[in-house]
Amino acid sequence: MMTQSFTDTSSVLGIEIGTQNTRAVMFDIVEGTYHFLASGVAPSTQKAPFFDIGEGILAAITKLQLVIGRTLMDHDGNLIIPTQRNGEGVDKLFLTVSGGPEVKITTFGLLNEVTLESANRLAQTVYGSVKDSFGINDKRSVQDQMAALLAAQPDIILFSGGTDRGASRSVVRIAQMIALVLSTLPQKNRPEILYCGNHTVAKTVVEILERQAKVSVAENIRPTLEDEDLQNSSEELSKMVLNVWSRQIEGLSRIAPLCSEPPSLSSQNYQRMMRFLGKLYDPNKAVLGIDIGSAYTTFSTSNSKKCTLSILPYGMGDGFENALNRIKIDDIEKWLVESVPRDELKSILWQKTLTPGSVPIAEKGLVIDQAATRGLLEYTLKEVKRQSLLVGSTFEPIFISGSTITHAPVPQQILLTILDSIQPTGVTPLIIDKHGLLPLLGAIARQNALLPVQVMETSAFINLATVINVESKAPDGTSIVNARITYNSGSYMDLEVKQGTIATLPLGSGEVGTVTLNLSRRTMIEGLITPSEPFKVHGGICGVVIDARGRPLALSKDENSRREKYKRWLFMLGA
Amino acid sequence: MNASVVQTHPLIQIRRNRTLPVPGTVLVRIGQKVTTNDVVAETEMPSRFHYVDVMRSFGLSTPAQAEQLINRKVGDQVDKNDILAETGGMFSRIIRTPRAGTILSIRNGQMLVETEKYKLSINAGFNGKVVELIKDHGAVVETNGVLIQGMWGNGRTGFGPLQIDEHQLDVELETASLGIQNKGTVVCAGFCSRAELIDAAASLPVAGLIFGSINPDLIQLAQKQAFPILVIEGYGKTLINDYARRLLVTNAGHEITVNAVKWNRWTGERPELIISLPAEADAYREIVELRVGQLTRVNTSPYAGQLAMVDSLKDGLTTLPNRIKTNAVGLKFLNNEKAAIPLHNFELIDLDNRYIGTSK
Numbered sequence: 001m002m003t004q005s006f007t008d009t010s011s012v013l014g015i016e017i018g019t020q021n022t023r024a025v026m027f028d029i030v031e032g033t034y035h036f037l038a039s040g041v042a043p044s045t046q047k048a049p050f051f052d053i054g055e056g057i058l059a060a061i062t063k064l065q066l067v068i069g070r071t072l073m074d075h076d077g078n079l080i081i082p083t084q085r086n087g088e089g090v091d092k093l094f095l096t097v098s099g100g101p102e103v104k105i106t107t108f109g110l111l112n113e114v115t116l117e118s119a120n121r122l123a124q125t126v127y128g129s130v131k132d133s134f135g136i137n138d139k140r141s142v143q144d145q146m147a148a149l150l151a152a153q154p155d156i157i158l159f160s161g162g163t164d165r166g167a168s169r170s171v172v173r174i175a176q177m178i179a180l181v182l183s184t185l186p187q188k189n190r191p192e193i194l195y196c197g198n199h200t201v202a203k204t205v206v207e208i209l210e211r212q213a214k215v216s217v218a219e220n221i222r223p224t225l226e227d228e229d230l231q232n233s234s235e236e237l238s239k240m241v242l243n244v245w246s247r248q249i250e251g252l253s254r255i256a257p258l259c260s261e262p263p264s265l266s267s268q269n270y271q272r273m274m275r276f277l278g279k280l281y282d283p284n285k286a287v288l289g290i291d292i293g294s295a296y297t298t299f300s301t302s303n304s305k306k307c308t309l310s311i312l313p314y315g316m317g318d319g320f321e322n323a324l325n326r327i328k329i330d331d332i333e334k335w336l337v338e339s340v341p342r343d344e345l346k347s348i349l350w351q352k353t354l355t356p357g358s359v360p361i362a363e364k365g366l367v368i369d370q371a372a373t374r375g376l377l378e379y380t381l382k383e384v385k386r387q388s389l390l391v392g393s394t395f396e397p398i399f400i401s402g403s404t405i406t407h408a409p410v411p412q413q414i415l416l417t418i419l420d421s422i423q424p425t426g427v428t429p430l431i432i433d434k435h436g437l438l439p440l441l442g443a444i445a446r447q448n449a450l451l452p453v454q455v456m457e458t459s460a461f462i463n464l465a466t467v468i469n470v471e472s473k474a475p476d477g478t479s480i481v482n483a484r485i486t487y488n489s490g491s492y493m494d495l496e497v498k499q500g501t502i503a504t505l506p507l508g509s510g511e512v513g514t515v516t517l518n519l520s521r522r523t524m525i526e527g528l529i530t531p532s533e534p535f536k537v538h539g540g541i542c543g544v545v546i547d548a549r550g551r552p553l554a555l556s557k558d559e560n561s562r563r564e565k566y567k568r569w570l571f572m573l574g575a
Numbered sequence: 576m577n578a579s580v581v582q583t584h585p586l587i588q589i590r591r592n593r594t595l596p597v598p599g600t601v602l603v604r605i606g607q608k609v610t611t612n613d614v615v616a617e618t619e620m621p622s623r624f625h626y627v628d629v630m631r632s633f634g635l636s637t638p639a640q641a642e643q644l645i646n647r648k649v650g651d652q653v654d655k656n657d658i659l660a661e662t663g664g665m666f667s668r669i670i671r672t673p674r675a676g677t678i679l680s681i682r683n684g685q686m687l688v689e690t691e692k693y694k695l696s697i698n699a700g701f702n703g704k705v706v707e708l709i710k711d712h713g714a715v716v717e718t719n720g721v722l723i724q725g726m727w728g729n730g731r732t733g734f735g736p737l738q739i740d741e742h743q744l745d746v747e748l749e750t751a752s753l754g755i756q757n758k759g760t761v762v763c764a765g766f767c768s769r770a771e772l773i774d775a776a777a778s779l780p781v782a783g784l785i786f787g788s789i790n791p792d793l794i795q796l797a798q799k800q801a802f803p804i805l806v807i808e809g810y811g812k813t814l815i816n817d818y819a820r821r822l823l824v825t826n827a828g829h830e831i832t833v834n835a836v837k838w839n840r841w842t843g844e845r846p847e848l849i850i851s852l853p854a855e856a857d858a859y860r861e862i863v864e865l866r867v868g869q870l871t872r873v874n875t876s877p878y879a880g881q882l883a884m885v886d887s888l889k890d891g892l893t894t895l896p897n898r899i900k901t902n903a904v905g906l907k908f909l910n911n912e913k914a915a916i917p918l919h920n921f922e923l924i925d926l927d928n929r930y931i932g933t934s935k
Contacts, residue, residue, distance in 0.1 A: 020919075043918065048843025049579065049861035101841045142626045146687070150621065176683040177626075183680040184621060184687065186598055208683060248841075318840070343768075343790070347811030348876050350791035354726045354809050354838065355874045357919030359901045362877050366897040409898030 011083055012451060013064075013072065013090040014440030015057055016266060017249075019099030019294040019318050020044055020357045021403065022056035024064040025440055026072075026090070027451060034451040036460035039435045040064030043357065044099055046249045053251035079258060093259050094443040097252070098266035098293060100245035102313075103128035106154040106191075108174055110162050112137050115197065118222045118230070119160035121387065122196065125234040125309045126241045126267060127296055128156070136170055146181050154191040155244045157213075158237070159205070161197030164223045168201040175208040182212035192240050196221045196233040216240065234309065238268040261446050269442025271300050271309040273452065276445070277399075278302025278391075285426070285527065286392035289438065292373065292402030294356055295319040297380045301391040310389040312380050316373060316404040317356035323372075324349060327379045334555055335371035335420065337566045340364060359407065366409075370417055373404050377421035394527045397429035398422065399438065399461070406434045411541045412575035415465055416566075419502075423551055425469050426527035429538055432462040463509045463540035470548045472523035476500035482518040483546055486534070487511070497546045502569050505546070507539030515544060542573060576865045576888065578904075581872055581922040582724045582847070583819055588856045589722050589849055590706065593697050594713035603714050605706065609699035611734045611832050616697050616713040621679065623691035627670055629660045630684030641684030651678045659686055700732060701832040702851040721826055721850035722859070723807065723819045726874070727789070728835030728846030731803040735761045735782025737850070739827035744820055747812070748772045748786070757781055761831050763823055765814040770796050777802070783833035785823070785848065787815035787880060803835035805846045813880035816872050817909070818924055826850050863925050870924040871906060873916055882924075883908045889915065 010029040015022065022044045026037040040063030045056035058077055065072050071088040073079055080089030105128045109116030116135040123130045131152040134145055157178060161171035182190050195205050196218040209215045218233035242265055246252045256263050270289065277287045283304045291298040294317030299310045314323035329346060336345070348368050352358065360366045384390055400418055408414045418430055437460055441452035472480040481497040485505040497503045507513045516534045517525070525531050537544050549569070556562040599618025603609060630641035645660045647653065654675045662668045676690035703718030738760040743752050748764035753775045761783040767773065768790035776784055783803040791810045807815050815823070832849040839845070843861075863869075869885045887905030893915045894900050903915040 047840045051843075055577075143624045146624050146626060147622060173628075176628075176685055180626070180680050180682050180685050180687050183682055184689075189597060344811070346791050347788075347809075350794075350810040351875060351879065355920065356840075358875045359895070359899055359917040359920065360897060361875065361895050361914070361916065361920065363897045365876060366899065407899050407901065409900070 011090045012092045012444060015095045016436055016440055017044055017053055017097045017099055022060045023436055024060035026064055026068055034454040035458050036455050038067040051250050095259050095263040096266040096269055096439045096443050097263055101248050103241050103244050104131045104154045105156045105158060106131055106152045107133045108159045109135050110167055110170055115160045115222045118228050119158045122221055122230050122233055123158055124311055126237050127311060129313050149181050156240050157191050157193045159193055159195045160221050163225055164199050164220050166198055168198055171198050171201050172204055175205045179208050179212045194237055238265040264443055266439035267298060267311055269439040272442035272445055273438045274300040274302040275307040278307055279304050282396050285394045285396040288395040289399040292316055292404055299384045303391050306391045308389050308391055310384045314376060314380055321353040323376050327375045332371050332375035335374040337367050337563055373417055374421040394426040395424055395428055397431050399431050399433050401433035401436050410575050412570055412573040415542045423553060425551055427468050429466045430464040432464050434462055463538055465540040465542035465545045466537045467545045467547055470525055471551055472499050474499045480520045480523045480548055484516045486514045497548045499548055501548055502572050503546050504573055505544040507543045509539055509541050511539040513537055577862050578865045578923045580863050580925050582722050582859050583924045584722045585822055586854055586856045587722050588719050588858045590715055590717045593700055593716055594709050595697050598711040601708055603705045607705045610702050611699060613699045614696045615699055618695050619692045620695050621689040622693045625672055625688040625690050627659055627686040632670055633662055638684035645681055647678050649678050649681055700834055701849040718851040719854055719856040720852040721822055723822055723848040725805045725807040725846040726809045727806040728837055729797040729804040730837055732834045733783045733803045734830055734832040735759050737761050737827055737829055737831040739763055739824055761833055766812045788813040803833040805833050805835040808880040816880050816882055818882060860925055863923050870926050871921045872924055873921045875920045881908055886913055
């Protein structure tokens with residue numbers, strides 16, 4: 001056991017185990033403040049044929065060692081903890097997990113539109129999939145519901161019944177029904193249950209269920225008809241998912257004792273960081289975080305009052321088959337920058353479902369990958385909006401991560417992928433989390449709040465651009481904005497932007513400039529009450545971008561003119 | 576650096592766990608010879624219930640009161656209209672079961688009667704020998720022979736004589752290959768892009784279909800078929816790779832098992848073809864270290880289905896033609912073209928395991 005306090009420590013190693021990749025990330029104190037040093041990435045090994053996370057961790061740390069030129073493991077491959085006098089080793093280790101087998105969840109509630117809906121939203125805060133949902137309005141007979149529960153073979157049952165001091169008899173009846181069904185299952189096949197309903201009957205519910213399965217109780221997710229509070233139960237549910245994974249993923253329990261905090265779900269830590277960031281930025285807007293993983297796409301929004309988390313089972317690798325089963329091929333094809341015959345497009349997309357970690361080799365593959373990313377982002381964003389899972393509609397900033405985004409060779413391609421699919425409004429800085437740091441920073445924050453704060457202030461994150469979205473009813477080609485950027489040196493640059501175009505003002509990463517906008521009549525910027533007043537902007541590798549293409553983006557139905565337009569947009573951004 | 580392996584062998588020892596997801600009865604013994612369809616283990620699973628809330632039906636206030644009125648216990652067999660609970664007395668109220676079944680559970684004044692069940696069984700999957708029993712769940716079955724793993728399967732398993740027409744391997748499945756002489760056989764073709772060909776195969780029916788690739792529009796149709804459809808390379812119009820093709824041609828006429836399961840990367844279960852042969856063989860390797868000179872099969876465009884040799888191992892990141900930087904390996908294709916291929920885009924074919932006979 002380690003007894004050091006964080007004040008004695010400097011170096012921190014974070015390990016994130018994803019579905020496809022395992023990432024080892026090193027933080028250390030440089031000139032008095034914590035910095036991100038480097039990361040090493042290797043294929044994850046919890047799946048066949050390795051069936052153990054150890055190999056992937058070893059390979060990731062080996063790569064990290066090469067980059068930082070520092071020994072972290074001894075000759076037997078054991079991590080050296082704490083740092084030795086000769087500089088070898090690391091002081092603290094944190095581990096987060098996002099890549100495990102599908103966790104099957106069934107949800108129970110009373111009214112479909114109230115507690116059951118909340119239970120389903122709660123299920124969406126972890127890496128799992130809802131196999132069936134049961135409410136008192138269920139049209140199936142009790143017998144059919146029981147058969148459905150058995151067929152679903154859940155790993156976890158989420159039971160959210162009633163508002164506090166609301167209906168209690170129905171809640172007890174559901175508990176009895178669940179107990180009856182579980183009693184027919186072999187002990188080791190019984191799911192764990194999370195009760196997060198009417199607190200006045202929690203004791204009775206536990207008495208009924210605990211003879212059949214392990215039951216945890218969290219705060220009521222729907223204490224009143226109007227209020228929903230998922231935070232406490234989401235943390236409890238995350239622990240349950242990790243419990244399920246600990247039984248299924250070899251090596252987790254072996255490595256856990258080395259960690260300074262018990263391993264935790266990446267999503268939980270991601271949300272912790274988003275909650276923190278939400279308090280730092282404009283209270284009238286929200287911070288948006290999007291992680292496009294191999295199996296899941298995660299959305300989190302946050303402001304000073306509220307923080308949401310939503311994990312959808314669609315990704316660009318292991319979750320791509322789910323995505324293709326939901327997204328129309330037209331909604332991917334419309335984003336192609338070059339012509340690809342439809343049959344070939346379908347074959348390449350579906351082949352990706354069989355090779356989830358593959359990387360496009362040729363230009364055509366890249367074009368298809370980027371079109372698919374747009375399609376996925378557009379679809380998933382629509383889903384979270386449909387379920388009202390976003391705080392606000394204007395975001396400052398947007399954090400984005402995921403290898404599909406970060407491996408794009410040209411930053412303007414990343415920029416357009418984000419802008420086309422998310423179509424942000426107002427003034428939005430876009431930040432790339434290239435090394436997938438947010439979940440690890442969230443995990444470290446449980447022990448050391450200083451490290452994440454200091455790392456966020458360094459260049460560990462890439463400022464892609466600050467995007468100013470201008471909306472106007474003027475016809476295409478009409479001049480709608482005259483923009484001036486004034487640099488700290490006093491020099492300035494003017495730019496005229498026409499409706500239907502996208503333009504960029506150069507302002508490098510780390511630089512701050514002042515933008516003055518002169519808008520034509522019937523032109524506005526959401527959230528900017530007095531746009532003619534100068535305002536400060538941060539630069540990025542794509543500068544300050546003025547997007548005057550309109551919201552929603554109007555895409556030509558003609559394939560050729562649409563593709564020409566895409567190419568022109570890329571050209572306008574300097575690609 | 577390790578790479579994943581697609582098992583493609585002319586003669587190898589094949590061992591597979593054949594287990595039920597829940598406890599059941601194991602029906603085989605160690606050393607027993609089994610054929611593809613022999614049942615290794617079976618159990619019965621409830622599929623329909625009759626649910627009775629005795630407490631509510633009798634308007635009682637506690638489960639204990641209800642349970643006093645239930646005159647059955649868990650495990651009892653009941654016939655249609657049998658009494659499950661009664662209040663007694665002169666005007667006794669009675670709850671009867673509407674169907675025959677077994678009392679599954681009595682809890683909190685409620686009863687659950689299993690009225691229908693289905694048999695869940697696991698068969699041997701290929702001709703072989705039982706080498707190990709897995710208590711209450713199944714057995715390990717072993718054979719020696721040809722093993723060819725694929726990329727996609729429609730979820731079915733079957734077997735039959737392997738029908739090879741070499742011309743058919745170079746083109747799309749043709750109706751000529753689906754004549755009456757092909758009834759009950761496993762038919763191989765380069766690829767399949769038309770629904771009517773699957774329908775024609777189903778109407779014979781064939782014992783199985785093996786393709787190099789399949790049109791993704793046919794996925795749902797393929798999944799509806801009762802016979803196995805296994806795809807070796809994936810989606811599109813890619814032909815079966817030369818190495819697997821040679822193994823199939825060499826073994827034409829042999830009985831082949833087509834285990835067209837969906838590829839499960841968590842369990843390692845993968846669609847595969849097995850031809851049992853009366854010869855000794857060694858086990859294959861699951862994990863192989865990458866070396867120059869190894870044979871690989873590329874899984875993604877523009878090289879999908881092509882064989883290549885490992886030409887160079889590259890340190891650090893490699894820049895691909897589309898300017899993506901990633902971990903890659905230099906491969907040399909059979910036409911001498913060289914290309915850097917990302918690690919996840921190909922699989923090794925482990926030729927070092929190509930033992931003929933026992934090697935000690």
